[in-house]
Amino acid sequence: QVQLVESGGDLVQPGGSLRLSCATFGFTFTNYYMNWVRQAPGKGLEWVSSINPKGDGTGYADSVKGRFTISKDNAKNTLYLQMASLKPEDTAVYYCTRSFHYDVWGQGTQVTVSS
Secondary structure (H helix, E strand, C coil): CCEEEEECCCEECCCCCEEEEEEEECCCHHHCCEEEEEECCCCCEEEEEEECCCCCCEEECCCCCCCEEEEEECCCCEEEEEECCCCHHHCEEEEEEECCCCCEECCCEEEEECC
């Protein structure tokens, strides 16, 4: 069955770094765009970043550009989000999603940026 499993969320201080992972199962990882989406407390969903199937094309929301890096390891069927210079505004549940259609979602992983 198609499944996405996020991990790596944690409590981190402002200015800190964190790497999120999304392990994927049940589909051909190299055939799909992959995305990170987040939802902050009391706010709606916000697109964070996307990466093309090969892994050589990326896009970022202005709010995270220059601080976050999306990548993927096709051999491991795993998506990553490297987050640096974290801000309290980055506090959110982060979801891994499949394709431009966001047709599959993971369970989410909580990132809390606080001193």
